[in-house]
Amino acid sequence: MFTHERQKKIKEILYSKKSVSVPELSEQLDVSESTIRRDLHILEQNRLIYRTHGGAINIDFVRFEPSLSEKEVQFREEKSQIARRAVQMIREGDTIALDGGTTTLEIAKNLPNMVNLTVVTNSVKIIAELANLQDVSVVVTGGNLRRMNMTLIGPISNRTLKKLHIDKLFTGTIGLTYEEGLTTTDVIEAETKRAMIKKAKEVIVVADYSKIGKLAFANVASIDSIDKLITNTGISKSLVKKLQKKGIEIITV
Amino acid sequence: MFTHERQKKIKEILYSKKSVSVPELSEQLDVSESTIRRDLHILEQNRLIYRTHGGAINIDFVRFEPSLSEKEVQFREEKSQIARRAVQMIREGDTIALDGGTTTLEIAKNLPNMVNLTVVTNSVKIIAELANLQDVSVVVTGGNLRRMNMTLIGPISNRTLKKLHIDKLFTGTIGLTYEEGLTTTDVIEAETKRAMIKKAKEVIVVADYSKIGKLAFANVASIDSIDKLITNTGISKSLVKKLQKKGIEIITV
DNA sequence: TCATAATTAAGCAAATATGAGCAGGAATAA
DNA sequence: TTATTCCTGCTCATATTTGCTTAATTATGA
Numbered sequence: 367m368f369t370h371e372r373q374k375k376i377k378e379i380l381y382s383k384k385s386v387s388v389p390e391l392s393e394q395l396d397v398s399e400s401t402i403r404r405d406l407h408i409l410e411q412n413r414l415i416y417r418t419h420g421g422a423i424n425i426d427f428v429r430f431e432p433s434l435s436e437k438e439v440q441f442r443e444e445k446s447q448i449a450r451r452a453v454q455m456i457r458e459g460d461t462i463a464l465d466g467g468t469t470t471l472e473i474a475k476n477l478p479n480m481v482n483l484t485v486v487t488n489s490v491k492i493i494a495e496l497a498n499l500q501d502v503s504v505v506v507t508g509g510n511l512r513r514m515n516m517t518l519i520g521p522i523s524n525r526t527l528k529k530l531h532i533d534k535l536f537t538g539t540i541g542l543t544y545e546e547g548l549t550t551t552d553v554i555e556a557e558t559k560r561a562m563i564k565k566a567k568e569v570i571v572v573a574d575y576s577k578i579g580k581l582a583f584a585n586v587a588s589i590d591s592i593d594k595l596i597t598n599t600g601i602s603k604s605l606v607k608k609l610q611k612k613g614i615e616i617i618t619v
Numbered sequence: 620m621f622t623h624e625r626q627k628k629i630k631e632i633l634y635s636k637k638s639v640s641v642p643e644l645s646e647q648l649d650v651s652e653s654t655i656r657r658d659l660h661i662l663e664q665n666r667l668i669y670r671t672h673g674g675a676i677n678i679d680f681v682r683f684e685p686s687l688s689e690k691e692v693q694f695r696e697e698k699s700q701i702a703r704r705a706v707q708m709i710r711e712g713d714t715i716a717l718d719g720g721t722t723t724l725e726i727a728k729n730l731p732n733m734v735n736l737t738v739v740t741n742s743v744k745i746i747a748e749l750a751n752l753q754d755v756s757v758v759v760t761g762g763n764l765r766r767m768n769m770t771l772i773g774p775i776s777n778r779t780l781k782k783l784h785i786d787k788l789f790t791g792t793i794g795l796t797y798e799e800g801l802t803t804t805d806v807i808e809a810e811t812k813r814a815m816i817k818k819a820k821e822v823i824v825v826a827d828y829s830k831i832g833k834l835a836f837a838n839v840a841s842i843d844s845i846d847k848l849i850t851n852t853g854i855s856k857s858l859v860k861k862l863q864k865k866g867i868e869i870i871t872v
Numbered sequence: 873t874c875a876t877a878a879t880t881a882a883g884c885a886a887a888t889a890t891g892a893g894c895a896g897g898a899a900t901a902a
Numbered sequence: 903t904t905a906t907t908c909c910t911g912c913t914c915a916t917a918t919t920t921g922c923t924t925a926a927t928t929a930t931g932a
Contacts, residue, residue, distance in 0.1 A: 369909070385624060385907065388889075398911045403890070418621040420889065490750075493743055497766055506771050508761020508779050510769055514634065518759050525782070526761050526775055622919075641879080651921045656880070672879060672928065880916100880927070890917065900907075 372397065373405050380415055380424040387421035397500050417522035418612035444574040444598045447474040447619045451596050452536055452572055458482050460533045463491050463562055466517030466555075467538025469572045471495065477502065486530055488523050488558060490516040506528070512555065524561040535566035539573050544608055547589045549582035568593045575600030589614070620648065632667055633677040634788050639750045640674035661747045668842035695741065697827045697851045700872045702726040705789055705825055711735050713786045716815055717745050719770030719808075720791025720824045724748065739783055741776050741811060743769040745781050758783070765808065772807050777814040788819035792826050796859055800842045802835035809837035828853030842867070 370445075379386055379394070380473070388406070392399045410417040416425045449472035449573055450467060456462055459482050464470040466489035474495040481501040489509040496504045507530075509523030539561060542547040548571065550556050563569050571592050578601050594615045606616050625648055632639055632647070636810050641659070641805035645652045646785050663670040669678045683747075701789070702725035703719050709715060717723040727748040728736075734754040740746060741760040749757045762776030790812060794802040799822065816822050816839070824845050847868045859869050 385621060387621075399889090400891085400911060401909080404910090407891090417625070418623045420621055420775060423621065423623060460700045490743065490746055493749075493764060497764065497769065498745075500766065504764035505775065507671070507766060508758070508771070511750070511757035516750065518761070522758065522761065522779055526779060529775075530776070532644045544749065559676060566675075652879090652921080653881095653921060657920085661879095875929080875932085878927105878929070880925100882923100882925090883919105884905100884923085886920085886922100888917100888919075890915100892913105892915090894912085896910085898907105898909080902903100902904100902905080 369405075372401075373409055375410060376402075376405055376422070377414055380422060383424070385418075385421060385423045390496045391445070395587070417464045421591065444459050445469045445472045446476070447617070448572050448596050448598060449476045450569060451617060451619045452498055452570065453477060453593075455534065456480070456483065457571065460484065461531065463487065463535040463566060464489065464538075465535070465537045465562055466492070467572075467573070468513050469538040471534055473572070478537055486527075488518040488530060488562075507558075509558065510554075512552070517555065517558075519552075519558040525557045527558075527561040527565050530565055532562070532566040534568045534570060535562050536570050536572055537562065539571060539577055540582035542573055543579060543581055543593075544573065544589060544605060546581055546585060547582075547591070548586035550584050550586055551582050553584045556586045563587050563591050570594040570596065572596045574598050578602075578605065621723045622658075625650065625654075626662055629655075629658055629662060629675070630667055634677060636677070636753070637747065638671075638674055638676045640750065643674070696870055698722045698725045699729070699851050701825050701827060702729050703853060704870060704872045706730060707821065708823065708847075709733070709736065713737070714739065714784065715866070716740065716785045716788040716819060717742065718788070718815055719745070719768050719821075720792045722827070723789055726825070728790055734854055739780075739785060741771040741815075760811075762811065763807075765805065769813075770808065772805070772811040776811045780811075780814040783818055785815070785819040787823060788815050789819045789823050789825055790815065792824060792830055792839070793831050793835040794832055795824065795848075796832060797842060797858060799834055799838060800844070802833075802837035803837050803839055804835050806837045809839045812839045816840050816844050821847065823847040825849045828850050830854075830870050831858065 374404060375395060376391060377472055380576040388399050388402050389446055391402045406415065406417055409415045414425065416423040416443045437455055445468060445616050452473050453476045458480055461484040463486040464472060464473055471491055477499060478502050479499040484503040484505060485496055486505045486507065493504060507518055507526045509518030510520040512519050539548045540551055549558065569592050578597065589612055592614050594617060596617045598619050609616060625691050627860040628648060629644060638761055644655045659670055659675050659725055660670065662668045668784060699716040701722055705726050706729045716739040718728055724744055727745045730752060732752040732754050737758060738749055739758045739760065740750040741762060746757060746759060749755055758775040760779045762771030763773040765772050792801045793804055803812060817871050822845050828851055842865055845867050847870060848862065849870045851872050862869055
C-alpha cells in the first residue's frame with residue numbers, strides 16, 4: 367500500500383465513520399501509529415480532515431453542521447453589516463416580516479425602537495429580542511415549534527399568514543442559486559417561507575456570500591420572487607449580472 | 620469520544636434542552652465532572668453557551684431567564700403544588716392547552732417529557748420552557764405580543780384557536796367570583812381566554828386562594844364554563860358548596 | 873441572619889498522545 | 903554496484919488530557 371493510497375483510505379474511513387482514533391487506524395491499515403500521525407498531519411494541512419487529540423474527525427461534521435449558536439458566531443460581522451443595511455430600508459408605518467434565521471435575528475437586534483412599526487415573525491428568538499423594543503408592535507404567526515431553530519412553522523403558520531399583508535419581508539436562506547432560487551433544509555419550513563413570500567409586497571433576501579451558490583434540500587421559491595438581495599462582497603460578477611437581468615436589485619455592503 | 624466531539628455533543632444537548640446540569644452531562648457523556656467543567660469553560664469562552672452554577676444554559680435562552688420581579692413571585696410554593704396536582708391529570712395522547720400565567724408556567728415546568736402529548740399555548744415563556752421537552756409537541760396560537768406577561772393575544776390568536784380541538788385547558792386567572800366567574804385585567808386577553816375555553820372539552824382552572832373572591836376588570840367567562848378548580852386550602856367552605864352545586868369539581872392541595 | 877450543602881477552580885499525578893530525531897530498509901538513479 | 907532519497911518504525915522527552923483531592927466559593931434553607 368502506497369502512502370497516497372493509505373491516505374485516501376483514511377479519508378474513506380472518515381467518510382463512513384465520522385471519527386477514528388490513531389490506534390484504530392494503525393491496526394486497520396497495518397502501519398505504525400507514527401505513520402498514521404504523519405498521514406493525519408498531511409491531511410489536516412490539506413483541510414481534508416479535522417485533527418483532534420487521539421484521532422481525527424470528518425471535516426464535514428465540523429464545518430457543515432454548525433449548531434445555531436455556532437452559526438451565529440460564524441460570519442457574525444458580515445451578518446451584522448448586512449442587517450444594519452437592511453434596517454435602513456425600514457420606514458415608519460411599515461409592516462415588515464422577519465423569518466427565522468441568524469441574519470434576520472441580527473436585523474431584530476439592530477432595529478430601532480420605532481413607533482408605528484409592525485413586525486410579523488415566526489421566530490421565538492426574534493420575539494424575545496423585540497420584547498425589548500416597547501414601541502414596536504409584534505405579531506406572531508403561530509404554528510408548530512421547530513426546536514432546532516426555534517421557529518413556528520406548519521399549517522397554522524401558513525393560514526395566519528394568508529390573512530396578513532406585509533410591506534417588506536426580510537428573509538434569510540440556507541442556499542441561493544440562479545437555477546433553483548432559495549432553498550432550505552426543512553420541507554415544512556420551506557412552505558412557511560413560501561407563504562411569507564406570497565404575502566409580501568417586497569421580498570428582500572439577506573444572505574452573506576457563503577450562502578450564494580449553495581443548494582439545500584427543500585425548494586422555497588424561484589429567483590423571480592426576489593426583489594432585492596442584500597449580501598456582502600465575494601459574490602461573483604457574472605452572477606450579479608444575471609440576477610440584475612432578472613430585475614433583482616443587488617446591494618453589497 | 621474525542622474532546623471536540625464531546626464539546627459538540629454538549630452544544631447539541633443544549634440545542635433543544637435549554638439547560639443541563641454538570642452531573643447530567645457527566646453521566647451522559649461518561650466523563651468526570653471535572654472534564655465537563657473544563658469543556659463548559661471553553662465553550663463559555665467561545666460564547667457558545669452561558670455558564671451557570673451547577674450547569675449551563677443555551678445562550679439563546681438566557682434572555683428568558685426569570686427577571687428579578689418574577690423570582691419574587693408570590694405564593695410560589697402554593698402555585699407549584701397546584702401545578703404538580705394539575706400535571707397528574709394529564710394522560711398520554713392528550714392535547715392540552717396552557718394559557719399565559721404564573722401558575723400555568725409552573726405546570727409547564729413540572730411537565731414530564733411525555734411522548735404523544737400536544738401542548739397548545741399562547742405564552743412565550745411556556746414555549747421557552749417546553750423547548751426542554753424533546754418529545755412534547757408544541758403548538759403556538761400566534762397573535763399580538765403583550766409584553767407585560769409575554770402572551771400572544773388578539774384576533775390572530777382567537778382565529779387559530781377556532782381550528783383547534785383541546786382535551787384539557789389549564790387556565791389561570793386574576794379573579795374568580797361566584798357571581799362574575801373568571802375575570803382578568805385586559806379585555807383583549809379576556810377574549811383570547813374565552814376562545815380557549817370555548818374549544819376545550821374540559822376546563823380546569825388553577826388558582827391559589829388569593830384569587831378567589833377577587834374581581835378584575837374584564838370578564839372572561841361565567842362559573843358555568845368551569846369543569847374543575849385546583850386550588851389550595853383557604854377557600855371558604857360555603858363557596859366550595861356553591862361551586863360544587865354548579866357541578867364543579869374542587870381539588871384542594 | 874447564619875449554618876449547611878452543593879459547586880467550583882486549582883493543583884497534582886497518572887495515563888495517554890505527540891512530534892522530533894534517528895536508523896534501517898526499499899525504491900530509484902547514476 | 904553505489905549513492906541518494908524516501909518512507910517507515912522505534913525511542914524518548916514533552917504535551918495534553920483526565921480524574922481525584924482539597925480549599926474556597928456560592929447557593930439554599932431554616
